[in-house]
Amino acid sequence: MKPLSRDALARMVALHLPDEGFVNLGIGAPTHVADYLPSSSGVMLHSENGVLNVGPKPPEGEEDWDLINAGKMPISLKRGGSYFDSSLSFAMMRGGHLDVAVLGAFQVSRNGDLANWTTGDNGSPPGIGGAIDLAVGAKSIWVMMDHTTKDGRPRIVERCGYSLTARKVVTRIFTNLAILDVTENGLAMDALLEGATVAGLQNLTEAPLLTPGKLRTIKQDGTVVP
Amino acid sequence: MKPLSRDALARMVALHLPDEGFVNLGIGAPTHVADYLPSSSGVMLHSENGVLNVGPKPPEGEEDWDLINAGKMPISLKRGGSYFDSSLSFAMMRGGHLDVAVLGAFQVSRNGDLANWTTGDNGSPPGIGGAIDLAVGAKSIWVMMDHTTKDGRPRIVERCGYSLTARKVVTRIFTNLAILDVTENGLAMDALLEGATVAGLQNLTEAPLLTPGKLRTIKQDGTVVP
Amino acid sequence: MRNVVVRDAEAAVKDIKDGHTVMVGGFGGAGLPKGVITAVLDAGVRELVVISNNAGSSDDDLSLWFGAGIVRKIICSYPRNAQQFAEQYRAGTVELELVPQGTLVERIRAGGAGLGGFLSPVGVGTVFADGKEKIAAQGREFILELPLRADFTFIKGNLADSLGNITYNKSARNHCAVMATAGDTVAVEVDRIVDVGELDPENIVTPCIFVDRVFTRSR
Amino acid sequence: MRNVVVRDAEAAVKDIKDGHTVMVGGFGGAGLPKGVITAVLDAGVRELVVISNNAGSSDDDLSLWFGAGIVRKIICSYPRNAQQFAEQYRAGTVELELVPQGTLVERIRAGGAGLGGFLSPVGVGTVFADGKEKIAAQGREFILELPLRADFTFIKGNLADSLGNITYNKSARNHCAVMATAGDTVAVEVDRIVDVGELDPENIVTPCIFVDRVFTRSR
Secondary structure (H helix, E strand, O other): OOOOOHHHHHHHHHHHOOOOOEEEEOOOHHHHHHHHOOOOOOOEEEEOOOEEEEEOOOOOOOOOOOOEOOOOOEOEEEEEEEEOOHHHHHHHHHOOOOOEEEEOOOEEEOOOOEEOOOOOOOOOOOOOOOHHHHHHHOOEEEEEEOOEOOOOOEOEEOOOOOOOOEOOOEEEEEEOOEEEEEEOOEEEEEEEEOOOOHHHHHHOOOOOEEOOOOOEEEOOOOOEEO | OOOOOHHHHHHHHHHHOOOOOEEEEOOOHHHHHHHHOOOOOOOEEEEOOOEEEEEOOOOOOOOOOOOEOOOOOEOEEEEEEEEOOHHHHHHHHHOOOOOEEEEOOOEEEOOOOEEOOOOOOOOOOOOOOOHHHHHHHOOEEEEEEOOEOOOOOEOEEOOOOOOOOEOOOEEEEEEOOEEEEEEOOEEEEEEEEOOOOHHHHHHOOOOOEEOOOOOEEEOOOOOEEO | OOOOEOOOHHHHOOOOOOOOEEEEOOEOOEOOOHHHHHHHHHHOOOOEEEEOOEOOOOOOOOHHHHHOOOEEEEEEOEOOOOHHHHHHHHHOOOEEEEOOHHHHHHHHHHHHHOOOEEEEOOOOOOHHHOOOOEEEEOOEEEEEEOOOOEEEEEEEEEEEEOOOOEOOOHHHHOOHHHHOOOEEEEEEEEEEEEOOOOOOOOOOOEOHHHOOEEEEOOO | OOOOEOOOHHHHOOOOOOOOEEEEOOEOOEOOOHHHHHHHHHHOOOOEEEEOOEOOOOOOOOHHHHHOOOEEEEEEOEOOOOHHHHHHHHHOOOEEEEOOHHHHHHHHHHHHHOOOEEEEOOOOOOHHHOOOOEEEEOOEEEEEEOOOOEEEEEEEOOEEEOOOOEOOOHHHHOOHHHHOOOEEEEEEEEOEEEOOOOOOOOOOOEOHHHOOEEEEOOO
C-alpha cells in the first residue's frame, strides 16, 4: 500500500469541500486543492490579501503582479469576484465568515491543537502571516498533511511539541493515509486508505484513534467510497 | 449694542475656518456656517454619515434622499467628494483627521468641558448621535452658541451643570458677543463685539476671563478687525 | 452556482422569531430597508431587540414597530423626533441603550470582525462610561466597549448580483456596510439585481460572503 | 484649492528623519511603493522602525533597506524569503516584532481610528500572547492588542486626483488602504494622476482627508 500522492491528497480534500462554500486554501500544499475543484464547483476561494472568488493561474505572459494570492503567485479573478483591503479580509477570516480553511501543519494534537508556523529548529527568522488568523476564525479548520514526518515519526500527537498556532481549533485531518475527525471524545476515523489497516495506522499515530462508525475507503486517486 | 444675529455669528465662524481645512459642522446652528463660506473656499466639509466635500443644498425638486447630511437634510456633493461607510467616517472623526469640528453647546466650562447633548429636564428620550465622537476626536473643537441662555444666565461656566459630552476638549468659543480661546491658564479673550466692554462681558460669564493680548473687534456683520 | 435572490421582503424575513436581535441599516431614511419594515410587522414577531442608528421618525420606518409594540429594547444613538418610540419610552414599555454613534458602528464592526471589544476614548468622564470597564493603555484611560451581533441584519443596497455582492447609493451606505458583517442572516433590499460579472470587482462594497438574501422591493 | 501632488519620490519623503517609524504598504510586490524605497535610501536616514507585512524578498524592495543597514526594527507578519533581513536578524543587528497578519492590520486600523486597542482572540494560548495583557470578556479570553501609528506612511495606489483621493489596483489594495489612515504624513505613489471630478465618488477607496502627498514614479 502506497500513501496517497500529493495530487491525490489534494483531490481528496477538494472532493470534500462544501458546495458553494467560502474556502481559504493556506499557502503550500493546500493551494493545490484548487486544481482539483471541478469547473462546475460553486466553491468560492478567498485569498487573505483581499480577493474573493479566486480563479486559476493565468496563462504564461498574462500575469498581473497586482493580482496575486497569499503565496504571492499570480492568480485570476472569477466572475462575481471582488477586491477589498486587508482589514475587511481579516474580518472575514477572524469573524467566522469562511466555511472552511484548509491549512498545512507540522503537528496536530488529539484535541485539535495546531502547530503549523515554526519548527523552531533553524536559524531562519520566524514568519506567521495569516495562518493564525485563519486557524482561529474559520468555521471549520481542516488540516492536510502527510501522516508522518519524512523519517516516520507521527505528526498526529498527544501534545504538540512545536510552538502552537492555535489551541483546539482543528476539526478535520486529511492525511496521505486517512481522514480523521476531531471530536469531543478524541480522534475519530472516517476513512482509511485502501490496503491500510486500523492497527497499522495507529502505529503511525501517537494519539489514540477511535472507530465510532463504518470506515470509508480511500482510493489511490484520492476518491473516497463508502 | 445688539448681540450678533445668528447669521452674523455663522459668518464669523466661517471666516475663521482654516483654508483647505477638513471641517465638520455639527447639526443645528453650526450647519449654517456653510452658507457663509466663500465659493472660492478650500474648506472641505465632512458629514458623519459618510460624505466628504459636502456641497450646498440642492435646488428644490432635485433632492436625493440618499444624499443627506447629519441633520438629515438633502445636500449635494462637490467635485472631488467621496462616499464611505460609517466606520470609516467615525475613524476620520475619532482618529484626529478633522482639523475643526464646530459644535453647538448648552454649556462650556473654563477648562473646556463640553455639555451639548442633554439638559436632562424634559421627558423626551435622550439622543447623543455623533457629537460626542467629534468632541473627542477632531484636532480643534470650536463651540458656537449664544453667550447666555434666553433668560440671561451664563453658558460659559466654572463647572458644567449639565451632563458632559466630553472633558477638556473645547479649544475655542464663538458667541454672539465674543471669541474666547481655552488656554492652560483659563479663558483668554480674543475678540469682543463692537460696543461691548470686558467688564460687561465678564458680567455675563461665570468663568473668569483673561485678556492676555490686544482684543480684536467684532463688527455687527460678523467680520472681525484688529 | 450560489444564488441568494429571494422573491420578496416576506421571504427575506423568513424564520425571524420572537425575541430576536435585529440590526436595521440606515441614517434617517437613507439606507433603511423599507420593505422589511412591513414584512417584519406582517410576520407577527414580538419582543425584538433592535440595533439601529435612529428610532423612527416617519410613517414608513421603525415608528411602525414601536407603534405596534413589537420592540422590547433598542440600541441606538439618536432616538430624537421619534414620536412612537418616545411614547413607549415614557410609558416604560421599551428599553433604551443609548450609544454614541461612532461607538455603535465600531461595536457592530467588532462583532462582525471577531473581536472581543475595543478600547474607546469616547465617553470617558461622562455618563457613557457608567457601568463599563475602564482600561488604561499607553498612559491614557479608555472604556472597554463590547461587540454587537444580531440574528438578522436588514439593510438597503443599490445594486446586487445573484451571488450577493452589494453596492450602495451615496450616503445610504452609512451603517449598512458594517451591519452586513455582523448578522447571522443578512438580508439586503436593493434597487436592482444585475447579472453576475456586471459589478466591477473594484467597486463592490459588501462582498457576497456576508450576504444571505437579496430582494427587490415590490412597489 | 488643495493640491497634494509633489514632483517625485524624493519630494514625497521630504522631512523623514533618523529614528522615524515608517509604514510601507504592500503584500509581496503588490502595493509596494517602489519609488519610495530608493528615495528613502537616498535621503540617508538611519535607525528606522518599519511596519510592513513582509521584510523584502527581491532587489527592489525592503531588502535594499536591510542591505544598507538603515532599519533598527521591523514589525511585520511574514519575514520569510527575506535574505538581507535574515542576515541582519542572525547577526542581531535588527529587531523583529512578529505579529499575526490580521492583528497587524487591525493594530494599524486602531491607530488610524483613534482607538486605544482591541481584544483579539488570535494568539490566545500561544507565544503570541506572551507579555501581553489578557482580558476576559463575555466569558472568553482575549489578548489586548495596542494601536500602531507611524511618522510616515508610504503606499502604492492606482489613480489619484490632486486633492489626494486614491483608488487601488486589484489585490494591491491590501494593507495600503488601512495604512493610509495611520501615518502623520501619508505619501502615495500612484500610476496616474487624474483631474478632480474624474474619480467616481462611490469608488474612491481612500478619501483625500488621509493623504498628504501624491506622486507618480519617474521611469
